[in-house]
Amino acid sequence: MFGKKHEAHVIVLNDLDDGREAVRRALESASAEEVPGLQRALRILDESASAEDPKIRWTREVLAKAGIDPLEREVHAVREVRKELPGLSLVAAVDMVRALNADAKQRR
Template sequence: MFGKKLETHIIVLNDLDDGREAVRRALETAGAEDVPGLQSALRILDEAASAEDPKIRWTREVLAKAGIDPLEREVHAVREVRKELPGLSLVGAVDMVRALNPDAKGR
């Protein structure tokens, strides 16, 4: 209302714990022929649970596609992230870009 811009918020849901627990329970009662497949499924779910934060991965992909090094050209990187996600606040974009460089957290 009255021309106020809406800010975009990013929420990433990652609920693999229930799936991993279900596979673990299935392993307890599985027949010998099903065990290798369930163990493989459990490894895949464990790897997915420990994978890189999706926001960081998305930011890295956006900047790689644009050919921008976020460490050398932070301002350009922030602008590119905001261009790809209209409505993202400046603070949100800066946080996402700085998350790519753990040494930048103190700035």
């Protein structure tokens, strides 16, 4: 309204706690045959919870698809992220690319 651009906000929800709790409760009353599968499911949920930040993963995938190295071409990376998600503010796009770069440097 009044000529202002609408800004897209990125919200990532990771609600695995309820799922993990449900599997833990199921384990309490599980039969011997069900226990190994439920334990495996719990391990998978625990690993998913500690996995990479979804915003970083998405940013990495977008830039890989575009063939842009965000460490070498940060400005191009920010532009590509904004192109992929119209309405994303410049500040948010810069934050996402810099978080990706920090993650990449930390993994080295």
